[in-house]
Amino acid sequence: MxxxxxxxxxxxxxxxxGISEEKIAVPDNVRTVGDVRAWLCSRGEPWSEVLxxxxxxxxxxxxxxxxPEAEIHAGCEVAFFPPVTGG
Amino acid sequence: MKIQVQTADFDLQSELNxxxxxxxxxxxxVSFIGLVRDVNDGKSVAGMELEHYPGMTEKxxxxxxxxxxxxxxxxxxxxxxxxxxxxxxxxxxxxxxxxRHRGNAFAACEFIMDYLxxxxxxxxxEQTTEGERWVDARETDQVALEKWIxxxxxxxxxx
Numbered sequence: 041m042x043x044x045x046x047x048x049x050x051x052x053x054x055x056x057x058g059i060s061e062e063k064i065a066v067p068d069n070v071r072t073v074g075d076v077r078a079w080l081c082s083r084g085e086p087w088s089e090v091l092x093x094x095x096x097x098x099x100x101x102x103x104x105x106x107x108p109e110a111e112i113h114a115g116c117e118v119a120f121f122p123p124v125t126g127g
Numbered sequence: 128m129k130i131q132v133q134t135a136d137f138d139l140q141s142e143l144n145x146x147x148x149x150x151x152x153x154x155x156x157v158s159f160i161g162l163v164r165d166v167n168d169g170k171s172v173a174g175m176e177l178e179h180y181p182g183m184t185e186k187x188x189x190x191x192x193x194x195x196x197x198x199x200x201x202x203x204x205x206x207x208x209x210x211x212x213x214x215x216x217x218x219x220x221x222x223x224x225x226x227r228h229r230g231n232a233f234a235a236c237e238f239i240m241d242y243l244x245x246x247x248x249x250x251x252x253e254q255t256t257e258g259e260r261w262v263d264a265r266e267t268d269q270v271a272l273e274k275w276i277x278x279x280x281x282x283x284x285x286x
Contacts, residue, residue: 051178051250052261096264103183105246119180123264126177126208126249127161127220127240
């Protein structure tokens, strides 16, 4: 059964994608935050450009910064955003 | 401990007064205030918009503050970060740390700012004479963070 997750996008990533959040069911083989990123890239432009591997991008799982290996679960919140610039 | 994300301005003296009230063991408070500059990366800045990640921001600041408390013996700390539209000379962030002696307060204040700069989900968008632009993360901020990681668990400072 597909896992339903919440996606959040911020700052320049949000602007370039033209979307701030999305609730979506991901296929079974999408198990980590890195998998989510790769899977979104497979949607084509602008996703493949904005979330491209090698691009400076930070990820968060359930409000915690994470590595691509972090495992997703049903109902989790996955966020993609540029390096932070507060302070 | 006070952690707050808000659009409203803050008053340094009121915050410091609240921290020292009823804590006669406090011997030092070190505070840092970050301001909006009217120039950045060679361009004139007319104003900026600060975006954040509601829900995660407070949690990230809380974790940074807790890390500081684990590293140093602190009496109290306050972190206030503003979001929304801001103009040059406006206050952006306040970090204030109270301890018995100045050493821990100085170190913890710098530690919290260095972590906030790289780990708290805030983003600045500047309005310049040539239009809007997202501020790029600075390499020097990462270097500042790594200095703390390299330092490992610090010795509690007696001064």
